[in-house]
Amino acid sequence: MLYFSFLSDVPFGDTEWHFTTENYQAFFQTRTYAILLWKSVRLGLTVTLISVLVGFPCAYVLAKTIRGRSREALFLLVILPFWSNSLVRIFSWAIVLRGNGVLEIGLNAILPFEVDVNLMFSTPAVVVGLVHSYLPYVILTSYLAIQAIDDDLIDAARSLGAGKLTILFRVILPLSFPGLAAGAVLIFVPVVGSFMEPRILGGRVGTYYGTVIEDQFVAVYNWPLGAALSFILLAVVLLILALSTPVLRRAIA
Numbered sequence: 001m002l003y004f005s006f007l008s009d010v011p012f013g014d015t016e017w018h019f020t021t022e023n024y025q026a027f028f029q030t031r032t033y034a035i036l037l038w039k040s041v042r043l044g045l046t047v048t049l050i051s052v053l054v055g056f057p058c059a060y061v062l063a064k065t066i067r068g069r070s071r072e073a074l075f076l077l078v079i080l081p082f083w084s085n086s087l088v089r090i091f092s093w094a095i096v097l098r099g100n101g102v103l104e105i106g107l108n109a110i111l112p113f114e115v116d117v118n119l120m121f122s123t124p125a126v127v128v129g130l131v132h133s134y135l136p137y138v139i140l141t142s143y144l145a146i147q148a149i150d151d152d153l154i155d156a157a158r159s160l161g162a163g164k165l166t167i168l169f170r171v172i173l174p175l176s177f178p179g180l181a182a183g184a185v186l187i188f189v190p191v192v193g194s195f196m197e198p199r200i201l202g203g204r205v206g207t208y209y210g211t212v213i214e215d216q217f218v219a220v221y222n223w224p225l226g227a228a229l230s231f232i233l234l235a236v237v238l239l240i241l242a243l244s245t246p247v248l249r250r251a252i253a
Helices: 022-029 031-065 069-083 086-097 102-110 123-147 151-159 164-192 196-206 209-218 223-252
Strands: none
Touching (some): 022 223, 031 069, 031 123, 031 164, 031 209, 031 223, 069 123, 086 102, 086 123, 086 196, 123 164, 123 196, 151 164, 196 209, 209 223
8 A cells, every 4th residue: 555655547557657746745735635634633532522421430339349240231331332243333323313203202202392403414413423322442552450459448538538530530540541541542542543434424415535545436536645654544543542642651651
């Protein structure tokens, strides 16, 4: 793919091609690519933040609160998305979020007044689909980190007069942060380049950097440009991770 990114055309058949940097120049000459890249990065940060806020409490409950068969049942629910095809998950959310869908029918059956819920082809629908797909990553990595914390440390902090919030921010979070950070990275990296959820659940507003790359390979058949855009995305993600590494190291230390 790196080789293709420096070609003028794919070297198949009798196609004439030559080495060029025009594919990379196109990114800097076309402002739309930069806008979509920032849009995708922002989507990745949003999904990662929501997944962390939802997943960490779930991981704590699984690791320190629930025991026995109840934990096994909840674990089954957590890893259930891994057992289903991604397209099945996405189209299932389309059935739930569309107008006159499962969500709207359920709310109207419960509420004493009529509500009109149609989240399809919107950014919230894309976020919901992505959070559902990648939430298990942060739950599982955080669970392993929290479970490794010795209960005696929590008991010692409690015996010294520490409250629940103090124990959370001074004991549990610092010790479990490596697992939480690993889960956040596992979510952020694939979400930035995602294209199925934005295309199916987002409709016209679901145009992101990943969907543009997919179009270059599938619809336009401009593999060199698609490859160049892919490596620019890879470079940006690696740069973000590199800039955040010192902060993560200080937080872990």
